[in-house]
Amino acid sequence: MTYAAPLDDMRFVLNRLAGLPEIATLPGFEDADPDLVEAILIEAGRFAGEVLAPLNSTGDRQGCRWFDGKVATPDGFPAAYQQFIEGGWHSMPASTDIGGQGMPALVSSAVAEMWKSANLAFSLCQMLTMGAVEALANHASDTLKQRFLPKMVAGEWTGTMNLTEPQAGSDLSAVRTRAEPDGDHYRLSGSKIFITWGEHDVAENVIHLVLARLPDAPQGTRGISLFIAPKFLVNPDGSLGARNDLVCASIEHKLGIHGSPTAVMSYGDKEGAVAYLVGEPNRGLEYMFTMMNHARLNVGLEGVAVSEAAYQHAVAYARGRVQGKPIGGAERDPIIHHPDVRRMLMDMRARTEAMRALAYCTAACMDRARHHPDPAVRAPNQGRVELLTPVVKGWCTESSILIASTGIQVHGGMGYVEETGAAQYLRDARITTIYEGTTGIQANDLLGRKLVRDKGLNAGALIRDMTAELDALALTNDADLSAIASAFKAALGAFEEATAWLLARYDSDPREAVAGAVPYLKLTGIVVGGWHMAHAARIARDLLSAGEENTAFLHAKIATARFYAEHVLPEAAASRDEITTGAGSTLALEEMSF
Amino acid sequence: MTYAAPLDDMRFVLNRLAGLPEIATLPGFEDADPDLVEAILIEAGRFAGEVLAPLNSTGDRQGCRWFDGKVATPDGFPAAYQQFIEGGWHSMPASTDIGGQGMPALVSSAVAEMWKSANLAFSLCQMLTMGAVEALANHASDTLKQRFLPKMVAGEWTGTMNLTEPQAGSDLSAVRTRAEPDGDHYRLSGSKIFITWGEHDVAENVIHLVLARLPDAPQGTRGISLFIAPKFLVNPDGSLGARNDLVCASIEHKLGIHGSPTAVMSYGDKEGAVAYLVGEPNRGLEYMFTMMNHARLNVGLEGVAVSEAAYQHAVAYARGRVQGKPIGGAERDPIIHHPDVRRMLMDMRARTEAMRALAYCTAACMDRARHHPDPAVRAPNQGRVELLTPVVKGWCTESSILIASTGIQVHGGMGYVEETGAAQYLRDARITTIYEGTTGIQANDLLGRKLVRDKGLNAGALIRDMTAELDALALTNDADLSAIASAFKAALGAFEEATAWLLARYDSDPREAVAGAVPYLKLTGIVVGGWHMAHAARIARDLLSAGEENTAFLHAKIATARFYAEHVLPEAAASRDEITTGAGSTLALEEMSF
Structure with a gap:
């Protein structure tokens, strides 16, 4: 590939x-x-x-191959x-x-x-x-930082996140792994599953971060602490010491990301795994959440990335494969000339570009929120990051599954043969809507914590910014920009209606509101992606007017933005309808009738 | 499972x-x-x-395992x-x-x-x-029928279809396999790929139907003949004779349907494979097409079937898995109580039921078209079968990919682990939109041969039948039926608009029309599926009023139909927009810019 x-x-x-x-x-x-x-x-x-x-x-x-606790x-x-x-x-x-x-x-x-x-x-x-x-x-304390951070940053040692247990997946309050105090450290015992790169042969040590409960910990999410448990203990001089009492019991046989070992980790089969408390007791979940925005943005980027790779793969095949005479085409034209193949490629391309714009612009907000000297700039940027992070995570990953699947379709029968490589993108993409919080979790976060908690403050700011783009588009009489503006206006209207409905409904009937959470996440992604694409088209048009070079790229950007407006943005109204009229029917069926 | x-x-x-x-x-x-x-x-x-x-x-x-031409x-x-x-x-x-x-x-x-x-x-x-x-x-001739049919019907011998060659997939005009006359039979030489169950160990003989060219055949699709080439020759007394000169050169390593051997077949490596001409020379493709409707209906049914299986699998998991407290639910409620899990299950269920109704009703039209004594009944039923067969094939299979993927999502992280079984449905479903004609091929058939060729005659009859259902729904004042009618009316309107646009545009700009072929296929499936679901809900309501038993099933049917109306039918307007306003942007990008 x-x-x-x-x-x-x-x-x-x-x-x-x-x-x-x-x-x-x-x-x-x-x-x-x-x-x-x-x-x-x-x-x-x-x-x-x-x-x-x-x-x-x-x-x-x-x-990856597991043998006797080791992974190759x-x-x-x-x-x-x-x-x-x-x-x-x-x-x-x-x-x-x-x-x-x-x-x-x-x-x-x-x-x-x-x-x-x-x-x-x-x-x-x-x-x-x-x-x-x-x-x-x-x-972590300075001592722990000094001992672990430099080698982890350099990549000489790798790190993991041990959250999930068989009974505790989306619901981390059910974590059972125990930590017993033992002098200046703790002893961990318990099982963790789905530990990405939990054991491997690419670096000499693995530093596990593990969620566990202290003996006197309160029930639920407020009784979970965060620990460091290294595979090999680290001597005061920084050299590696004894093997810790933790072992990779097996690795999963997964649909995709086969090159990434997904470990079942067993802690404390003997005397208990030596571990060090990070920060204060019982604040482990809170600490995990501080890094969640970045991690979720990163998984959203996986959606962008797999989509881009699947698109490149499909374009290369469509340029080379000759099959049938396209309508209005010539006898030996490759399949990229078939209108439906173009439709598939444009769909992959347009969604990927919109997703990239959304993800990068959200990362930029994160930079401003952390580094801007003016708190009046930091605050709204932080609000934007919080609002859009679940959307980047949820929408880009959900889209990547469709895009990778379309990539297979472009290949026809060859797409189903593994050697071609197209199928791997679908198999790899399929995890991205699940790990680091499923799409349902992202959508509940978007709705409950990000939209409702501030009574629509950050969502309102977003709507104002998008409306400003609509106003800017209205000043041109360019045919492409006008077509884009028209579709974007309708989609933005759908977003506003759904937002208002959810804000009004959440208090009175939270179940009905939550029934529309995933459609709302999708709607938000589509519309915010459309905003960035519209903005991109307007910039491209301005650059062309100003005589900018790389005209092929700029023309392509406008064409792609118009495709997005005419083929993707119409989905916004359907999502709005699902939210505002469909909540009752989502919940109507008796459980026994499923 | x-x-x-x-x-x-x-x-x-x-x-x-x-x-x-x-x-x-x-x-x-x-x-x-x-x-x-x-x-x-x-x-x-x-x-x-x-x-x-x-x-x-x-x-x-x-x-399946290949060794030395044999397949286990x-x-x-x-x-x-x-x-x-x-x-x-x-x-x-x-x-x-x-x-x-x-x-x-x-x-x-x-x-x-x-x-x-x-x-x-x-x-x-x-x-x-x-x-x-x-x-x-x-x-086939009576002689060939007597020799081969009884054992094939009984399943003692199995049959295959040898169409595809590396350069001839969707485009069968490019078939190169050659047939040379040799006395009362022919000798085949050439390579065929993607031969489903082309070699195996479940029956004693395999009867290959092979598309090939006679020496004097015209170029293109009019020069292709159909041959029988048995793995073992058949003696006049019906016993098996010598091994024919054909061999399974390898089998494909595929994304799914691993239990089905997909063979690369090599004919005539030595003296040429003995083969018998079916019917007249150069009419092979036509003969293949006579069985195409049935085969495509069957692949459409695969979409229904995999969706049903994925749904059952997801429901079973959702009933058993406890994770978090659902909004408005209790502490140990299984995840089926989470609104978003219900949304996913309802989506799987509603689409599957609509697809089943579409597929079976189309099969019923086929029965009437073939068996009804009155030609005035046969003709419109045949028209309906021809119109809807590509929709059954294309829409049910495309939907099955989404449904199987949703099934994985219901399982969360466990869905990504192969042992759970959810992922297999996605991998298996993924071939169904490709073989027996890709979705693009189905959509071009729907648009070019089925909609445009009769100037919308059969589509018009379909629209009249659907409008009649709308009229019937208007006579009730039941809240569920009214909600369904309202959504169905909007979707039917979208279908009518897209149909009219395509009929008007196909002659003047076929490329623009064809650019909307797949969205039109999807639109047709959604709306016709919605028609059947609306009809089903009305029947269920009537049966309930009449005191019919099995009330849980009938109530569930109405609830599911309403979900379909409120969550799936809104997609119709988006598909219409893609068709009627999006054709230009599908075709706008320069090939070099991809």
Whole structure:
């Protein structure tokens, strides 16, 4: 499989839509000058295409192998990982104070998209490690930070998140893993499942972050604490000590991401696994949530990334495959000339570009929320991040399943044969709507915590910004922009109606409101994606008028935005109808009648 | 995996919607009396649940194994196949004159749905054989029929369809396999791919139907002839003779249907494979098309069947899994109480029921078209079958992918682990939109041959019938029926607008019309499915008023129809918009810009 980073679109979104030039001026981002960012994008694209992409199907075919508690990753993974950390890619997203390069989340989002497109299974190792790094950097004691962080940031040691237990998935209040105090540390015992990269052979140590209960802990979510449990204990001088009492009991046989070992971890089969408390007791879930926004944005980016890879794969096939004479075409025309193949490719392309715009712009809000000197700028940006993070996570991943499936369809029968590679994208994408919180969880977060809790404050600000774009579009008489504006206006209206309905209904009948949560998440994604696409088309038109070069790209952006407006935005009204008229029928059937 | 045939819904659709009582009175269906049909449904359901379903995951995990031209099917398949033919299930759908049981297509559709739900990979063997039987029964000489048909109908020998070659998939005009005359027979040479059940160990002979070109054949589709090439030659006394010069060169490594061997067949590596011409030279494609309607209906039924199985699997999980406290629910409530889980299950259920109604009612039209004594009844039924067959094929299969994917989502993380079984349905379903003509091919058939060629005659009749249902619904003041009528009216309007637009546009700009072909197929499926669901709800309401028993089923039917109306029918307007305003943007992007 080949992959070429979509640098033109990435640059456009970074610089024109998401505001990188402005973000690069914020305190802490002094190093993110345009030349360096450009160099990073080019080199990352090269690494993704040349090193990671060739291992994607190897990893899928071979998978990971478990034997006696050890896990062998696919051929080529350990060497590629070594190259990855030696090239500094692992530490790149971290801030400078902990050994990273201090790049904005916006820039590291683009780079992360490349790793995920090229090799989703491989990319998860870094993602989980950096999530653990973020949790430790924010909440661990200086001693723990000094002992673990530098090697984790560098990628010499990797990190994991141990949340799920068989009876505790979406509902973490049911966690049972126990932590007993034992001098200056604790002893863990219990089982954790679905531990991504929980055991492997690419690095010498694995630092597990584990949710567990202290003996006197209150029931439910307020009795869960966060612990560090390293695979090998770490001596005071930083060298590796004894093997800890934790073991990978097995790995899962999954639909996809075969190159990523998903471990069942067993803690404390003997004397209890040595573990260190992070922060204060009983605040583990809260600590996990501080890193949740970033992790969820990252999984949303997986949706963008797999979609982009599936699109590139489908385009390459459609350019090369000759089959039948297209209507209005010539005898030996490849199938890309068939109108329905174009429809499929445009659908994949338009949704992917909208998703990329949404994800990067949300990352930019995160940068402003964290780094802008003015609290009056930070606050609304933080509000926007919180509102849209579940949408990035839920909508981009749900869309990626459809897009990857369409990619198979473009290939016809060859798409069903595994060697072609198209099917892997569907299998890989299929986890993204589940882990790091299912789409249902994201939608409940969007509705309950993000829309209703502030009584629509952040949603109102979003609607105002989108209305402003509509006003700007109204000033042109360009045919494409007018068509886009017309579709966007209708979709925005549907979003406003659904938002108002949900705000009114949530208090009086929360079950009916929640029945529309996932349709609302989808509606939000479609409309906000449409906003960014409309904005992008207007910018592209302005650049063309101003004589900008790269005209092919700009014309394509306008054509793609119009496709999105005419083919995707009409779905908004259907989602609105589901929410505002369909709640009763969602809940009507008796349980016994299913 | 467990599977229980949905007998209540099957009976309702057969008897109340599709008109089995009337069809059973048609000439040739004398044996289809209610008692026998009921016995068949019950026994078939038992066989599907007890014999075939337990082998479904075995077949998936183990797959087929190729060695030296031979193929071993999964453990248990040969024995189950033997039971299948001994029970008379194989010959059941055939007409009495060739050794079958003379059941209406309507009844055998319900039975076929069961085989496909329980074990799609297994069911393909019979489906392909009966397709070959149909082609031979209609077009082969009496000598060939006598030699091959009885054992094929009985299932002692199986049949295949050899159409595809590497360069000839959707475009069969590119077929290159050659047939040279050699006395009273021919010698075939060439390669065929994607041959379902092309080689196996469940029966002693395989009768290949092969598309090939005679030496003097015209170019393109008019130069293709149909041949019989048996794996083992058949002596005049019916015993098996020498091994023919054809071999299974390999089998494909596929995303799903692992229990179904997909063969690469090589003909004539030595002296040429002995083959017999079916019918007249150069009419092979035409002969294939005579059986196409039935085969496509059957693949549409696969969509229904996999959806039903995925639904049952998801309901069982949702009833048992406890996770979190649902809004308005209790602490230990299983996840079926969560509003979003109900939404997913209702979505799966409502679409599946609508698809079943569409597929069975189309099969009933086929029975009337073939068996009704009055040509004035046969003709419009034949028209309806032709119009809706690509919709049954395309829409039910496309929907099944979404439904199977939703089934995974209901399972959360467990859905991604293969042992759970949910993922298999998605992997199996994914072929159904591709084989027997991709969705794009179905949509072009619907638009070009079925809608435009008769200038909307059959589509107009369909619209009149649907409008009549709307009129009937208007006579009630039941709240559910009124809500359904309101949504159905809007969706029907969208269908009428899109139909008129396509009829007007096809001549002037066929590329723009064809760009909307797949959205039109989807729109047709949604609206016709909605028609049947509305009709079903009205019947259920009447039966309840008349004091009918099984009230839980009837109430559930009304609730499900209303869900369909409020959650699925709104998609119709979006599809209409795609067709009527989106054609230009589908075709706008320059090829080089993809």
